[in-house]
Amino acid sequence: MTLWIDEDKVFRLIRERKPKGIVVNAPGGLLRQTRTLIEKIEAEYGIPCFLVGDSCFGICDTMDDDVTKLGADLALHIGHNAVVEEIGEFTHLIDAKDDVKFDAIIEKSIPTFKQYKRIGLATFSQHLDELEPAKRQLEAAGLEVYLGRKNNLLFESQTFGCDFSTIYPMSKEVDAFCYLGESEFHAVGVALATGKPTYLLDPYLDEIRDMKEEAEIRRKRSILAVYNALDARVFGVVTGLKEGQKMLGRSRWISKRLEMNGRKVVQLAMRDITPDRLAPFRDIEAFVQTACPRISIDGFTFDRPVLSIPQADALVGLMEGRGMGEFLERPKWIELTTGLIPKSR
Numbered sequence: 420m421t422l423w424i425d426e427d428k429v430f431r432l433i434r435e436r437k438p439k440g441i442v443v444n445a446p447g448g449l450l451r452q453t454r455t456l457i458e459k460i461e462a463e464y465g466i467p468c469f470l471v472g473d474s475c476f477g478i479c480d481t482m483d484d485d486v487t488k489l490g491a492d493l494a495l496h497i498g499h500n501a502v503v504e505e506i507g508e509f510t511h512l513i514d515a516k517d518d519v520k521f522d523a524i525i526e527k528s529i530p531t532f533k534q535y536k537r538i539g540l541a542t543f544s545q546h547l548d549e550l551e552p553a554k555r556q557l558e559a560a561g562l563e564v565y566l567g568r569k570n571n572l573l574f575e576s577q578t579f580g581c582d583f584s585t586i587y588p589m590s591k592e593v594d595a596f597c598y599l600g601e602s603e604f605h606a607v608g609v610a611l612a613t614g615k616p617t618y619l620l621d622p623y624l625d626e627i628r629d630m631k632e633e634a635e636i637r638r639k640r641s642i643l644a645v646y647n648a649l650d651a652r653v654f655g656v657v658t659g660l661k662e663g664q665k666m667l668g669r670s671r672w673i674s675k676r677l678e679m680n681g682r683k684v685v686q687l688a689m690r691d692i693t694p695d696r697l698a699p700f701r702d703i704e705a706f707v708q709t710a711c712p713r714i715s716i717d718g719f720t721f722d723r724p725v726l727s728i729p730q731a732d733a734l735v736g737l738m739e740g741r742g743m744g745e746f747l748e749r750p751k752w753i754e755l756t757t758g759l760i761p762k763s764r
């Protein structure tokens with residue numbers, strides 16, 4: 420397998436924009452390739468590059484606001500391929516792809532999918548090129564296979580950890596989802612957001628994994644956190660400081676609803692929302708964080724309820740007598756602000 424970064428685009432941008440400095444950030448799995456790319460830029464063009472050491476989990480982790488602070492005038496955000504090509508004033512998205520093939524694991528999965536009739540396909544950024552071959556192979560085995568619609572942020576059938584808007588509309592039409600790729604994080608999100616049986620096809624471990632159990636653990640914990648938060652009198656409402664996660668409008672709305680329902684609210688702002696960062700706020704009994712929903716849905720180590728936006732909606736529903744419903748089953752768990760200034764391809 421080779422992880423491939425679109426270096427041609429990087430060198431083209433450098434020739435066009437002639438930057439004096441470049442800020443680069445990439446997810447952990449691409450750091451080795453990113454360092455090689457930086458060495459090539461410095462050797463060939465003599466331009467200083469800053470590799471950002473902070474976490475880079477998603478397209479929300481762009482560094483546009485920090486570019487000028489570092490004396491730079493170009494930012495490369497690597498590996499979160501999207502329809503959006505540019506974000507903010509300086510940032511360009513640089514695609515990364517994985518050339519691993521799925522033929523063998525798809526062949527192995529056919530008996531599993533034969534128990535269903537209509538299959539929805541989904542994947543994450545690095546495996547988008549495998550969707551069409553996978554569709555053909557499953558169809559040749561007699562299955563009805565559907566792809567999700569491209570939109571203003573995501574390519575067809577692409578999902579992020581908080582955005583399932585390409586495939587959600589077909590969740591009523593299909594019987595199960597087939598998720599291409601090794602990322603349980605992404606596949607479990609699909610299972611939760613669609614409520615459908617979802618199978619992860621991992622070409623590296625040559626495994627088909629049913630996401631049912633993992634999804635159920637997260638769903639139950641998410642519900643429990645909402646009920647635990649119902650008793651809290653003092654809430655911390657945390658607005659994320661990461662560029663793509665600043666949900667000020669949602670923070671204001673949730674704060675207002677909590678206050679209308681007799682709760683005291685303390686407004687907080689944080690870049691990283693972790694048990695350590697929340698620990699000093701001992702008087703706060705529960706938190707709502709309007710940044711990355713996966714902090715709450717997958718974060719099992721908080722000592723008090725820390726609700727994501729969908730959970731906060733469920734909490735407000737309970738407080739106001741409407742019930743909570745299937746609050747995780749929705750096309751997006753947050754509206755990434757990354758998509759606000761798109762220059763799309």
Ligand code: SF4
Nearest residue numbers: 476477479580581711
């Ligand atoms: S907010 Fe969305 S895109 Fe950003 S890290 Fe969380 S799941 Fe990923």
